[in-house]
Amino acid sequence: MAVKRSRGASIAIGSLGWIIALWIFFPLFWMFLTGFKSEVDAIATPPHLFFRPTLVSYAEVFERANYWHFALNTVLISVGATFVAILLSIPAAYAMAFLPGKRTKGTLLWMLSTRMLPPVGVLVPIYLIARDTHLLDTVVGLAIVDMLTNLPITVWMLYTFFREVPLPILEAGRMDGANRWQEITVVLLPLAVPGIASTALLSMILCWNEAFWSLNLTSSQAAPLTAFIASFSSPEGLFFGKLSAASTLAVAPILIFGWFSQKQLVRGLTFGAVK
Amino acid sequence: MDATTMTTAPPPVRAGSTSGRKSGILLLSPAVVLLLVWSIVPLLLTLWYSFRNYNLVDPTMHGFAGFSNYWYLLTDPDFLEALRNTALLVVGVLVISVGGGTLLAVLYDQEFFGRGIARVLVISPFFVMPTVSALLWKNLMLHPIYGVYAWMMRSVGLTPIDWLQRFPMATVMMIVAWEWLPFAVLILLTAVQSLDTEQREAALLDGAGPVARFRHIILPHLSRAITVVVMIETIYLLTIFAEIMVTTAGGPGVASTNLAYMIYARALLQFDVGGASAGGVIAIVIANIVAMFLVRAVARNLEA
Structure with a gap:
């Protein structure tokens, strides 16, 4: 919309838009991350945002779970x-x-x-x-x-x-x-x-x-x-x-x-x- | 022209040649015959079974049952609970998704940095298969020990809650709303974007504030799209099944059993074909009442 807004209002709207978007998407993002964790890392509390990525889970899914x-x-x-x-x-x-x-x-x-x-x-x-x-x-x-x-x-x-x-x-x-x-x-x-x-x-x-x-x-x-x-x-x-x-x-x-x-x-x- | 009306061109009228009409019927018939069979035969069978004593594992049960399947169902407190849960699920998710969807459609219509990406993130859950959504929430998010939400609650000093045990229906509702809010945003955002820029600018020049613009310009423009969203979602929400099956299996007790799950349990867990069919007939009647409104709304669009 061609509405002239103050800089502050624009930033507020942008931040709100991004916060909501990230919150809604978070479960999928977390699923993606957890797929690259070892099972121990996956259930660690507090949850690990940074971890050593591994393909063990994927290998299991392909080999054992068919x-x-x-x-x-x-x-x-x-x-x-x-x-x-x-x-x-x-x-x-x-x-x-x-x-x-x-x-x-x-x-x-x-x-x-x-x-x-x-x-x-x-x-x-x-x-x-x-x-x-x-x-x-x-x-x-x-x-x-x-x-x-x-x-x-x-x-x-x-x-x-x-x-x-x-x-x-x-x-x-x-x-x-x-x-x-x-x-x-x-x-x-x-x-x-x-x-x-x-x-x-x-x-x-x-x-x-x-x-x-x-x-x-x-x-x-x-x-x-x-x-x-x-x-x-x-x-x-x-x-x-x-x-x-x-x-x-x-x-x-x-x-x-x-x-x-x-x-x-x-x-x-x-x-x-x-x- | 209102962008939410049907396709622009009126149906091309051809001088009604009989050969044209004949080949028209010929071309149409495969699809129509298949759909006719698909929509009528199972329906009649459901109706037939609903008046029979029929149990898949008990051959002594047979013969005509009269209305006893219906009577048994309608006087079963579990059935009333299932009806209540069905209504709760439909109304709750509709309120969240349509209310939230309208506000978010307006929000994502605004210019801001990276808007395109933010929009894609918001609508993503709609494309996720129901079993994945449900298990993702049940385990990774809401698990009372290992879930992200449990960790968040602990880190602010609260005791984590076993959401699916304590508030089964509300939690299922939340998961389903996570899947359907994006649908509402997707549809309503498309509708908002088709709003005339001239009309918006005129309102702006007249000094209409954001609330007035929302109420008097955006909402009326969205009304048809909102109607469509409400009706389509209702059709799907009436028969939510997979989410319940993989999270709570209808429990604890029947606390999160809706009509769809109850019929499934009657038919394929208790093998009571007659009772399940009576439930099926009731589900069809309810869905038909809703469908009547939807078909009428779409028919109006066809004429516009």
Whole structure:
């Protein structure tokens, strides 16, 4: 804001902004530090801000806890669910953005309302269906559920992006004899790459951090990182160094993604209502 | 134009060719059919189970139960406690995150040294997976012996508190608020920044003080974004689960059991499918009431 302020007021506002920011971020900073401590240093009182950094905890997490197994599950589930969700969303969003009918608006709102279904309300049937179809504790099973929970969001987000593509460009393509398939793949998609990328990113973040279904539908074979970290809730969690190292590894990729895509995320998270 | 309204262009109207409409339906159908199945089949099954006697480990329990699952649930004091905790969690976190989020959005809208970095730090907790947030707070921060907060209390001469034992619900609320305050800041800051500079400068020229500017210009401008934040957070907060599971497991007793955790415990710890399903139906009804408001608010945005 172009407000002229006294030097003192500026400094006060700046300090307040920084103090609050550091206080909110402190737990994550502390987690990062603790990951490089030995277990003895990690529980030292008073806590050590300066210490001899070691990679012992990380080595433990990789060797004993089989970190890569859980990381690979998370990647497979997130990428798989996102890929299928986008694949289904592109034609749906195209149809609603460029071939709107009387029911388009109703369909959009209905899709949104399916997202409001509380997962715990359908926990029992989904669990039993997964058990009976042998999808319990499989990567495919969890990916399907994650894909379905995110589908309304990806359709919505792509829809808002597609609507920003100028119609004349699509019409020009049609004049040149492009059929519908070519219109989507040759004309629309190249224009919508940034929108598709941010939609995929949001879906990846949501899948990566999804905890409810991960905890309930997997145990060991298909457990993603959210469930792996939850295993530290036993007395095991008192190994602060290992807990911190594993948590840092699990959180870092998404945190960095999130930092770089704040703007696009706002749009997706609010169904386009805030941009 | 109000930046919080929906996309700018009106839906392109095409001379309603039947072929267009047909391919539209064709392109739409895979997503719609999947979502239809996903939203209806489990719902009907939950409803069906809620009227059955069904226990996963007790085959003698079977047959039609009538309303007994509901009756049993509604007269269970634990259920009322779970409802109370659910409401506490939703309202408490909403108050902290929306109130704090509005103030912080205004604060981080001001120019100051390193503002970009400070903003990134503030919104970071939102990207942290719930199990990490919960365990980070439970162990590294709030552990009564080794936690940072225990050390801070001791260093000023206080006795450290076992927060999750003494104040389970308030502590869970605090952890969840730490995750969701950044969300509110993220959304509201975006909305504040879309405020017209001309409008702000005009108010400034008219001699409006900071409080008057906040009340009469910023708050009205934010109202729609705040509505969106409240509703989206409510949807998620109603079914907070992982944070409770890894910190208190609903205890001590049922002191930090919310509706979501109670249903989980009924279904997968006590194997009472019928009772859990009755709870599920109630959770769905509650969520639907909230969702109705949200969908209506978004629908209004679609028209604007």
